[in-house]
Amino acid sequence: MASPNQKQVYDEQLYKIRHSAAHIMAQAVLERFPEAKLAIGPPIKDGFYYDFDLGRDEEGKLKTFSPEDLEAIEKRMRQIIAGRYPFERRVVSAAEARELFKDQPYKLELIEGLEKGGTDEHGEPIEGPAEISIYKHDGFIDLCRGPHVEHTGQVPADAFKLLHVAGAYWRGDENRPMLQRIYGTAWKNKKQLKAYLNRLEEAKKRDHRKLGRELDLFSTNHEMVGGGLILWHPKGGLIRYLMEEHAKKMHLEGGYEFVYTPHIGRSVLWETSGHLDFYKENMYAPIEIDGQEYYLKPMNCPFHVQIYKSRVRSYRDLPIRMAEWGTVYRYERSGVLHGLTRVRGFTQDDAHLFCAPEQMPQEIDRVLNFSIRLLQDFGFQDFQLYLSTRPEKRVGEEAKWDAAEDALLEALKRSGHPYDIHEGDGAFYGPKIDIYVTDALERPWQLSTIQFDFNLPERFDLTYIGSDGQAHRPYMIHRALMGSMERFFGVLIEHYGGNFPVWLAPVQVKIIPITDAQKDYAFAVAEQLRNAGLRVEVDDSDSRMNAKIRNAQLEKIPYMLVLGAKELDANQVNVRLRNGQRLGAMAVEDFLALVQEALEKKIAI
RNA sequence: GCCCACAUAGCUCAGUAGGUAGAGCACAUUCUUGGUAAGAAUGAGGUCACCGGUUCGAGUCCGGUUGUGGGCUCCA
Known part of the structure; x- marks a missing residue:
């Protein structure tokens, strides 16, 4: 089923780069594993992949790629790119295609599909019989509709990276052989690649499983409770x-x-x-x-x-x-x-x-x-x-x-x-x-x-x-x-990166008295805010103010109120937002008005 | 369910050629009262996921089980 995630890449140049990178990778794999059987290698969102059947070892276990293999393959790909080998397209008859790929059973199956019509070289459905074309570069030939870049040098050597290996069924059918898939990412230039890798990093930081633990929102316990059964902790429960x-x-x-x-x-x-x-x-x-x-x-x-x-x-x-x-x-x-x-x-x-x-x-x-x-x-x-x-x-x-x-x-x-x-x-x-x-x-x-x-x-x-x-x-x-509440919560955590909008934040205000002399004032302010319906905590630990601010930041609490001697004397609160912004000292009423607006607009500061 | 990888303290991780475990954070106690992201000392915490094998000896090597992660398949 096509979710937006798997949709075709629309950028023509990116499509060519990724598709060509897949071919270059297949060549490098074949050189390292001459017995490998090629399946398919399409461009996808953010990159490309190619599926290989490496056969089985003496014990009958599927042979797979090691991290060292990936490194070597990537290195070899850069050499092929440096060679600037032209991609040459040629239309062939089904018979000729069968002869060319006689040692490649998966390709033969694809040729059959092309000949009969109905599926393209990636096994995707198409209208009517397809023209059979091959692409050749540096001696490597693949069954392919194209298009490709003009020569291997047009695949930017500093803008692609092999990411990981995964198992995948031939034609996505769990009754067919399990193939070894190498995923790669490829972009037009180094900057785009870097941006993409940054996005991956950011996604990792926002992973709801990680934030769920760090922010004490929920947990699972596979040993005592069972997998896929969620324990909602108090803060997650409140949200x-x-x-x-x-x-x-x-x-x-x-x-x-x-x-x-x-x-x-x-x-x-x-x-x-x-x-x-x-x-x-x-x-x-x-x-x-x-x-x-x-x-x-x-x-x-x-x-x-x-x-x-x-x-x-x-x-x-x-x-x-x-x-x-x-x-x-x-x-x-x-x-x-x-x-x-x-x-x-x-x-x-x-x-x-x-x-x-x-x-x-x-x-x-x-x-x-x-x-x-x-x-x-x-x-x-x-x-x-x-x-x-x-x-x-x-x-x-x-x-x-x-x-x-x-x-x-x-x-x-x-x-x-x-x-x-x-x-x-x-x-x-x-x-x-x-x-x-x-x-x-x-x-x-x-x-x-x-x-x-x-x-x-x-x-x-x-x-x-x-x-x-x-x-x-x-x-x-x-x-x-x-x-579902579970799924929605997971998506919400990642959407906000844990910085929930004020109306959903489990703790909306952390009050930070600088010394014990402001403790009573801190609790009085807390009482006042609670009466106004806010969720408030006072950090009355004997940590230093800096540490209290750091802890509140890490808990992603929207508002921090720092209370020292000055605020006590002036009967004010000194407001710091979780984004680091300092709004300075103000009366409690003014702070309440500020929060009220954020609540009504459902905004995330 | 399938392929691969991984499993050491609550969390994040170290553990070098097999010789009965370490750090930081968190936690507890004490000292410290300090103006916008970590003050300090001390202490407590682990049958190294589980079962079996090799070995004089296994966190470390081998096999299996369970679980987790990345994918695939599935997703009324």
Whole structure:
């Protein structure tokens, strides 16, 4: 699936540089490992990669690249670049291509795909049969559509770097051979490379797992608790409380009604919903008691459906917007767990909309705008929207798919945000809109999802009585806007780099008395600020002021109030911001006004 | 689940050719009362992830297990 992360590189020159760098790397690898089989080596966002099959050693273990190999390969690449060998393109027949690559089984498979049409040399789908072309430089030949730079010297020797080795399946299929992939990054000049490496560094500093520990926000304990299960510490818990409080308030104002449902349900529920057929491998094993099997819920939908079904519904009741902060458990494969962003137990800001067909377009508009407003409140500015349309295997009437896709598309157009369409990428039970936000480092994250469900209304036989006195099938729309509290928190931590906006900062003000003589004054000011609703701590340790400031800085507390003899005499506070800025001495009332503004505007200083 | 790498104090890491463990920070006690990012002393903290093997002897070498990290696959 194409997320924005994997999108093609649009800059023509960068594309050529990266693609050419991949070829040069393949040449260097072949020289060092003559028996290596080449797979594919495309340019990607920020760089390129190439997949190789190095075969197996005597013990049958896959041969791999060592860090020394990478160094040697990179060194050899620079020599090839210095050689300024021209890239020469030639169109060949399928037969000739097969002869050229007779020792390269993966290339032969690609040639077959090109000949038959339908896929290009990277295995990506294309229209019709493709022209088969090869590119040659310095004796190295690769099956390739191009384009490339004119000669190897045009790949800047000081603007690329091999980053790491990873395993990757041939054609992304876990049943096919595991290949060794070398990732590299390549840019037009040294400055760009440096900027990119800096961005990687910055991303590392903002890693929510690192900040989560440093700021004492959350932890996991794989030995005692289990992987993918999050322990929210007091400071993280407070932020979550504030996030939820704000979002829930918006939901109430937006016409949602809150419900609560259990964490487990009988197997018949999950049989009826179909989850035991198509989702079982992601569910925790059943709990058996009194001869009944109960499953931990992986989703809230079936429970909400039961609430809908608890009485006869009239068209006058619709739309129903049923919301729940629902905690679900999904058995994710061990290798995919990652900090807060991929976990096994999480709480969705879940809701289900039940509406009549004529209400549906309006409901879509409404929920899309609601989502964007909510995300904007958390400091996200840039949105990329994706519509995923009907896949080949699907349930539901064509007319409903038509109407739903149409409504989603129209809502996207009206939203005013950039959007794209992923043809055939919808779930089998309905089309959907996914909203990606761009964070402070311009990385995309998927948060909101708005999905039609044509499956559950049928399976549970949902109806409402229309004005004609007849039973009708309602539309059911599933939506999670923040996604999950865990994931959203992880993204938020990285977006702000731990510098939460004042309204979310667990501690908003740290009061720093310089000597014990100001302690009483410090506690008095703290009391005054607390009464105004602020979260305040007094650092009354016997550290020096410098150390207290440093600690408050490291805790990323927005405001520090330094109180010495001068402030005590003048009945003032001396304000320092966490960005190092010093606002000087002012009356407590003036400071409060300052904070009030930051709170209202939800700004991060 | 698959490929690779890694696993030493709460955290970040050292541990040189195998000879029964170190630093900084954090923590505790004491001294220090100091104007915008670290004042000082002392102390407490580890069966070197776990199991097995080689060896007179294993944090160090070998195998396995578990976990973590980077990827792949998956992500209703």
